[in-house]
Amino acid sequence: MATELWLHPASLLYLAAALIWLLPKAGGRVLAVVAPLGALAALWLLPGGLSLSFAGLDWEFWRADRLARLFGTVFLLAGALGLLYAWPENNRRIFSAGLAYAGSAVGATLAGDLATLFLYWELTALASLPLLIYRHPDYGLSLNALLRYFALQILSGLLLLYGIVERELAGLGLGFDAIGLDSPGGLWILLGFGIKAAFPLLHNWVQDAYPRASPAGTVLLSTFTTKLAIYVLIRGFAGTDILVPIGVVMTLFPIFYAVLENDLRRVLAYSLNNQLGFMVVGVGIGTPLALDGAAAHAFCHILYKSLLFMSMGAVLFRTGTTKATELGGLYRSMPWTARFCIVGSASISALPLLSGFVSKSMIMAAAVYEGQAWVWVALLIASAGVLDHSGIKVPFFAFFAHDSGRRVDEAPRSMLLAMAITAAGCILIGLAPGLLYALLPLGSDYHPYTADHVVTQMQLLLFAGLAFVWLFRSGRYPDEVRAANLDFDVTYRRWIPQSVLAVEGGLAQAGGRLGAQAGRLAQSLLAGWRRVGSDTGALGGTPAVGWMTAVFLLLAALVGGWLV
Amino acid sequence: MSSEAPKTAGQEDAAQERGVRLAIRILLALGLLSVLAEFVIHRHTEFGFSALPGFYALVGFAAYCAIVLGAKALRPLLKRPEDYYGD
Incomplete structure (x- = not known):
């Protein structure tokens, strides 16, 4: 038994994460790349599952089926590449956290019961946190941003826990299979998953946190948490109708922000959100082709999104910024980074012969087979949007457009090697999609390279590209502008904290003038609230964190109440 | 020379x-x-309306313009100073 447990990929990676601190740095770097590959071997050698009863509950510590192995495989491949890319940063914290993060993500995909899933779910939140500790040349190190990120990750875990307890109390047990919205706890679990999947209005932690991390930090962050959420949605909520409109909104809403955003890594964070939308639609449609499509798209997306974040990370590493207003003309200095970026851009745009084409089309085809005309049209429109923000804007404003006059060195060799291998992966999947399809959980038989599919996709991309040419050359294309664009996070970063202060101020006045008992009572309540949550309070770093903390305490109390 | x-x-x-x-x-x-x-x-047509010749070309061009110009129109509404949040 013990030897089997040691073969669990997560144990192997946690061990490596600890060893990083004991080894000399040169050895640690090698271990950081070798350990995920060792874990990949362990994943495929792992026996089917391990169940036992403990503490009155039925646990299934792992269940290595096709779906779990597919996600585990891409997590470990992308983990190894992201950690190779991290070599120039030469930072033990990144190597160690990256390994623990990868281990937690794989542990979660293997979890056969909801309690084990919850454990790893929280461990991914913990392990990812050190990756955000980075003194960004543009943003500095923001403790508030760190707390906001962590608060939302923990909130997601609490919602999951609340749902799990409801299920256990309803006698449904801990097994992690189809959950559905209508079963006890289903809504809470979906909301918990939805935070990490960046559902509309729950999405801003992605754009807030990811662009603040180091070059390698962002690459690793972009890989695990959100795609783990897609994995659990496939497992728990396949065919849940509400996911279709949720996914459609996700494909469209972030596009507008991606067009306006100046920081190219934040553009990619919005683009990530939009790609998750395609997968969520696939889960919502729920047919075998749609579910295989969502899984395949997650696999391809992890690779090309890593590649895009790697290329922009290399730009950050060399120039100290990824703001479009500060960049341009970098192809002269960083020609290979530019080429790899273009491979990533063409892949995400679903250009035939590259990876996005062979996976996104499965979801679109599934929408057609189910007669969902409007969903299909929305995804088509969103595809044109992808071509703009990730296909054209990112490479164009970084490497071409107006020459910024910056002359820097090409990216370090290990970064280039990581980009080269990732780009090769995108091309390989595009050329030989059968390699990926063979791993899909439901074994869909799909053929992306039919004459009409290639022709129609080329029409879409070429004419969208011509639209860019027309808009840009006629001066209609929006300029890059240094600005913050209001998104939903304005509510918890500005409006709620400000309105609390305003109400408090108003009550103080009312209390003073009228001497009313009620005014004083409300005032003292708010003063208590401030003591807990505000800048100077015990729990808060900012009013925003304070009120979030209050929400968590409330939720925690609810969960506690159920348990008792 | x-x-x-x-x-x-x-x-x-x-x-x-x-x-x-x-x-x-x-x-x-x-x-x-x-x-x-x-x-x-x-060409297999997905739906009645997509049978139109050049349908994808039309959607590609029109959707691209609508997205970019739509975002441009939203900018005055959404734009704040770069240090709006102060962190």
Whole structure:
């Protein structure tokens, strides 16, 4: 038994994460790349599952089926590449956290019961946190941003826990299979998953946190948490109708922000959100082709999104910024980074012969087979949007457009090697999609390279590209502008904290003038609230964190109440 | 010889502009080719409305313009100073 447990990929990676601190740095770097590959071997050698009863509950510590192995495989491949890319940063914290993060993500995909899933779910939140500790040349190190990120990750875990307890109390047990919205706890679990999947209005932690991390930090962050959420949605909520409109909104809403955003890594964070939308639609449609499509798209997306974040990370590493207003003309200095970026851009745009084409089309085809005309049209429109923000804007404003006059060195060799291998992966999947399809959980038989599919996709991309040419050359294309664009996070970063202060101020006045008992009572309540949550309070770093903390305490109390 | 003299910024810009124009012509030619190809191959139509020849070309061009110009129209509403949140 013990030897089997040691073969669990997560144990192997946690061990490596600890060893990083004991080894000399040169050895640690090698271990950081070798350990995920060792874990990949362990994943495929792992026996089917391990169940036992403990503490009155039925646990299934792992269940290595096709779906779990597919996600585990891409997590470990992308983990190894992201950690190779991290070599120039030469930072033990990144190597160690990256390994623990990868281990937690794989542990979660293997979890056969909801309690084990919850454990790893929280461990991914913990392990990812050190990756955000980075003194960004543009943003500095923001403790508030760190707390906001962590608060939302923990909130997601609490919602999951609340749902799990409801299920256990309803006698449904801990097994992690189809959950559905209508079963006890289903809504809470979906909301918990939805935070990490960046559902509309729950999405801003992605754009807030990811662009603040180091070059390698962002690459690793972009890989695990959100795609783990897609994995659990496939497992728990396949065919849940509400996911279709949720996914459609996700494909469209972030596009507008991606067009306006100046920081190219934040553009990619919005683009990530939009790609998750395609997968969520696939889960919502729920047919075998749609579910295989969502899984395949997650696999391809992890690779090309890593590649895009790697290329922009290399730009950050060399120039100290990824703001479009500060960049341009970098192809002269960083020609290979530019080429790899273009491979990533063409892949995400679903250009035939590259990876996005062979996976996104499965979801679109599934929408057609189910007669969902409007969903299909929305995804088509969103595809044109992808071509703009990730296909054209990112490479164009970084490497071409107006020459910024910056002359820097090409990216370090290990970064280039990581980009080269990732780009090769995108091309390989595009050329030989059968390699990926063979791993899909439901074994869909799909053929992306039919004459009409290639022709129609080329029409879409070429004419969208011509639209860019027309808009840009006629001066209609929006300029890059240094600005913050209001998104939903304005509510918890500005409006709620400000309105609390305003109400408090108003009550103080009312209390003073009228001497009313009620005014004083409300005032003292708010003063208590401030003591807990505000800048100077015990729990808060900012009013925003304070009120979030209050929400968590409330939720925690609810969960506690159920348990008792 | 004049060709060996260092190029002025103006000459370099002109050369670049010629390159860009050529690239645009190629893009245009490929676009037209992709529409014409539709009449040669057998195309499965997904829905009644998508049977229109050049449907994808139309959607690609129109959706791209709508997204970019729509975002541009939203900018005055959403734009705040870069340090709006202060962190």
